[in-house]
Amino acid sequence: MTESEFRQKVAVLGCLEPLLVEWPAGRDSGTHAHDFDAHGLVVAGGFTLSTPEGIRVLAAGDSFALAAGIPHSEKVGADDTRLLAARIPPRG
Secondary structure: OOHHHHHHHHHHHOOOOOEEEEEOOOOEOOOEOOOOEEEEEEEEOEEEEEEOOEEEEEEOOOEEEEOOOOOEEEEEOOOOEEEEEEEEOOOO
16 A cells, blocks of 8 residues: 555545654564554554454555554564554544
């Protein structure tokens, strides 16, 4: 998926403007959850996303979505990673 395609997709979904996020090589987020739906596009590098549904290895061009409240972790590989991250604000 290209950045342009990603931006169009998340705009239709009602996401806030995507932000560029940079993670250093070796970063391990630990298991956590968000109070918002999250959508992301890997721009450079890559990371492993672990959720109750399984493990995905993501690389540049890959996109992902996580519903609010889903426990997950991200582990960055040997290279720094950049991604566009967009969120749908919590309801209520």
